[in-house]
Amino acid sequence: MLLDGKKALITGGTGALGKKLCEIFAREGADVAFNYLRHEARAAEVVKSIEAHGRAALAFQASVLDADAIAAMTGKIADAFKRIDILVNNAGTTQVLPFPLIEESDWDELMAVNVKGPFIVTKEVVRRMIVQRSGTILNVGSIAGTRMLEVPVHYATAKAAICGFTLSLARELARYGIRVNSVVPGMLDSGVAANVPEEKVREYLNYCAAGRTGRPEEVAELAAFLCSDRASYINAQNIVIDGGL
Secondary structure, eight states, X not given: OTTTTOEEEESSTTSHHHHHHHHHHHXXXXXXXXXXXXXXXXXXHHHHHHHTTTOOEEEEEOOTTOHHHHHHHHHHHHHHHSOOOEEEEOOOOOOOOOGGGOOHHHHHHHHIIIIIHHHHHHHHHHHHHHHHTOEEEEEEOOGGGTSOOSSOHHHXXXXXXXXXXXXXXXXXXXXXXXXXXXXXXXXXXXXXXXXXXXXXXXXXXXXXXTSSOBOHHHHHHHHHHHTSGGGTTOOSOEEEESSOO
């Protein structure tokens, strides 16, 4: 198994991609902790999917923007698992709005969840990884932040920030044996892409070599590999999985 014996924290564990990340990481041998914002029933389902693979599961209702809650959550995970080997910054949000209609509050919300959230969670987890002298961090980006596409400007800007966050963090943390990468999905068939207008989906498919949207489990499979020891020579990379654009 790719992640046999590893201890992982995955943010946004009840979303379309988050659920698959939790399930596949557990299938590959990791004990998995995750946070969620409001969907208790979905969180219970994710716990069951982790435990179905014989792995330990921990679920926490906490916002990635609540630094005190994140600190408390991280402490409880460390107490239960004794260490945190993997962090996946998956929690995120978007809005489908044209630029002239974006309000300052809309801009601030997307920057907070998609950029400040990973900062808060990573800062808390990294302190423990530095003591361990090991760890793997995987950020979830988007092609919205790397390609010239007709996507919400505030979302694209936030996801572009994740690329820079990944590169700079990888350089700083290399001295502690910590790897940092990001996975950059194209359009998926669920999750944040669910609100994309049909004409935009057709346009995407017209240029996508695979001729289809991606599936969350395909991204999760790549994520599991990138977080494994088999990917030990992959660092500071923003790895695209978009079907070929």
